[in-house]
Amino acid sequence: MSLIALLGALLVQGYVRHLSSIGDDALPASADAGRVPETLLNGGPVVDARNGGLQTTAPPAKTIALTFDDGPDPRWTPGILDILKKHGAHATFFVVGTEAIDHPDLVRRIVADGNEIGVHTLTHVDLGTAPPWRRALELRTSGAILAGITGRSPTLLRPPYSSENSALTDSGYDAIRTAADAGYLTVLSSIDSQDWQRPGVEAIVRNATPRADAGQVLLMHDAGGDRSETVTALDRVLDVYSSRGVRVTSVGDALHLNTMPAVSLIDQVRGAVVEWGIRLSGLVVTALGWALLASGVVTVIRAVLVLAFAARHRRAAVRKAAAGRPWGFTPGPVTVIVPAYNESAGIEAAVRSIALSEHPVEIIVVDDGSTDATADLVEALDLEAVRLIRKENGGKPSALNAGIAAASHELVVMVDGDTVFQPDTVGRLIQPFSDRTVGAVSGNTKIANRGGILGAWQHIEYVVGFNLDRRLFDVAECMPTVPGAIGGFRKSALARVGGVSNDTLAEDTDLTMALCRDGWRVVYQDDALAWTEAPASLGALWKQRYRWCYGTLQAMWKHRAALGQGGQAGKLGRRGILYLLVLQVLLPLLAPVVDVFTIYGLIFLDPVHISLLWLGFLAVQVLMAAYAFRIDGESLKPLWTLPLQQVVYRQLMYLVVIRSLATAVTGIHLKWHRMERYGSLSVPPPRS
Structure with missing residues (x-):
């Protein structure tokens, strides 16, 4: 409305x-006057043609x-x-x-x-x-x-x-x-x-x-x-x-x-309504102009910050790699927890890939009351390192907590049932735990089914939006989310915050924020790769992002007290949460308005200047994307879809934010939306 x-x-x-x-x-160009009566052409300047007549006077x-x-x-x-x-x-x-x-x-x-x-x-x-x-x-x-x-x-x-x-x-x-x-x-x-x-x-x-x-x-x-x-x-x-x-x-x-x-008073009021309607519409357009300027400034500032911090993060990673062996930290076996509910399409590939890890692992698959053959498929694998826990359906946080309770080792890796690891993923993911202040580590999530334009758009979003932001959060020490697809944790840190909470629909964001508020550092390991399935339809994508966004809003509200705290909690609040608020809530609220104003400018204002502004905005996006793809070692070929992403995909993401915010404000309870599984995963080969 x-x-x-x-x-x-x-x-x-x-x-x-x-x-x-x-x-x-200026007078209009001469035209035919054959139908103009002579009495009018030669009459007085005041013309009364009402009621079908024609009289002139002076x-x-x-x-x-x-x-x-x-x-x-x-x-x-x-x-x-x-x-x-x-x-x-x-x-x-x-x-x-x-x-x-x-x-x-x-x-x-x-x-x-x-x-x-x-x-x-x-x-x-x-x-x-x-x-x-x-x-x-x-x-x-x-x-x-x-x-x-x-x-x-x-x-x-x-x-x-x-x-x-x-x-x-x-x-x-x-x-x-x-x-x-x-x-x-x-x-x-x-x-x-x-x-x-x-x-x-x-x-x-x-x-x-x-x-x-x-x-x-x-x-x-x-x-x-x-x-x-x-x-x-x-x-x-x-x-x-x-x-x-x-x-x-x-x-x-x-x-x-x-x-x-x-x-009459009614006619006067009607006229005043018309007058003020036009006047208010003018104020709206003026406000939109300022909103366009503000969003442009914020977009440029974000681009500068993200690129600068990503470059700094990249230089630090290169220095660490040059200082010694890539796998300098070998703390012993790691427990990998796989919560699973009706994951029969991809559970075999997920478990097999983890079992092939070069680092010693204990794999705990927690079947959360699946109604398909998920548990049977895990048992049929007959892998020595795999332990299956069957439990009644209680939700993902419940399944994760069951796995944490059964874990034999201090370092715990959590991975979704629609995700596969490379053989070196676990070993690379745990390297930051050599620092005793680190409580959790985020890995680098990649889209496995990136074929088609929707897959390409999500691939771009993961590489540019998620991973560039994680590099910024890492350097600024305010990581708000360790993704459910790949995250490493200290078991003792998890115990201190009470495990995984079911207060929100974004249990990964909630858990990460809780660890930050408890004083733990959360970092990003960009070379720890996990391959996950992405939604293959707009409907499935909407459900997934709606849940993510709504859950993130819940987590931000739950941990809002971090804004006034010190230490790691304060960094999370005044850096991470405020960044999410501005870039992932307020800016998306303005973005559709800006897009509408752009169309307005193309029609009613100077289309050349408006087009140049839009192309400038697109150029910023392309430069960010090209840099993100380069440091992630990705081919630049998918970037040809970026202009279309700005027109279609971006609008969908904005609508997700708007609806999520409306849901949160109105107090509607959003149910868990489980993503469709497509069985597109396969065990990745060792990294060359």
Whole structure:
């Protein structure tokens, strides 16, 4: 609903601010006038075509109906009003609806000074060339706005770009008929001061001075450009009229017409609603502009931070590798826990791959009440290092805690049942435990089924989004998540935090944050690889990410006290949690808005500049991705899908965040969403 309201606001602003403009008037190109009646071509400048009739009239002799178009303007209109008051004269101001919205006080002053208000459309559109729907919208909306501002309903209209009767074309005549159907009298002009051409004060005075005593409608402008010549000339013109005994007044007063009847309270409120709707839509667009700027700044800052920290993390890893043997820490056997619920599609590959580990392992498979052949398949493997625990279904945290309780060794590795290890994965994963302050280690998760465009998009996300962020978190000592697919832990550290909690749907994030708050360091080992299955359909992807995001929000809320703590807890709170809040919650909330504003800019603003901004944003993404792929040793080929990822995949991830946040705010309980398994895993060969 918010997005629909936003689109509405953008459409309103795009229409009223960018489809037409006010400038120096110019007559339209000549066109066929075969349908314009002779009585109109040769008649008076005030045209009444209501009720199917056609009558024209003009002010009486020695009377000038003074009119101003295109205002109000905050610079020129007040000066004109001051001169009119000085000479005791009045005029009709044909105002543009958008300008009236911007300067309502000026509109009210025009009326308060005894002048008359007329309609000059909403956006200064040429009614003669506008389609019927737009003619109706322009007239109805501008009339409502003026009624809301003044409490009066204007009945006079001057079509933009109109002039004298003799210049009418068939399209102009159609516009007069449309205006008449809406209840308007059309006011053309019989004398054009041509002030819109800025010919000089003397020329304006000369053009505005009639050569006879016949009544006239004089056309001048109080907006649409530099009207300093108009203001100066008006004072002199009124002196000339006074010396000749010419009466200067408004159209309605000259013809003894009530052209501004009062409106009902309901109509005034309706007009005010239209006015404020357009005004608020303008505020929305302004806010979006600032949001676009803010998101751009945050995106650039994130790119700089992530790349800088990733480079630092990479240099540290290279130095460690150069200092000695890659496997310098050999603490003895490690317990690998595999929680499994209906994992028959991939459990054999997962267990076999772990059993082939070069480092000694004890494998504990915890079957959490599977209803398929998961447990039987594990037993049939008949592997010496594998122990199977069968239990009633209690959820993943329950299965992990059962495995932890049965673990024989201090170092514990947790791995999902849809994940396979390389032979050196365990040995590499446990290397950081040589530091006694390290309580957990995150491995590097890779997408196994990366074929197809959806697989490529997820592959990019894992390499760029997840692993670059983990390098930053490692250097900043604020790792918020050790993924369930591959994580190493000290059993004693797990015992101190009470094991794996079932308070959230992101048990891995909850556990990691609990370890940080207990004072343990959590690090990232980028060369410890695990291959996992990714969702193969948008529906499955939605369910997985919805659970992840909602669970992360739960964990952030649960551990919010870390924001005010010291030590490792404070680093988690003021670095990790705030990073997640800004980059994974607030920025995704703004991102769809920014995308919508980009489309708005392409349609209504400068498409070249907007396109360059978008391409600049894409270039930042490509550079980040290329660097992430290079340090991860990945082929750059999948990056051809990155532009499409920005258009489709990114939007899906944003919607996941929005829905997750809405679910959290409304207090709805989200159930566990188990991912589909595809059986695409195989035991990877040793690393070359």
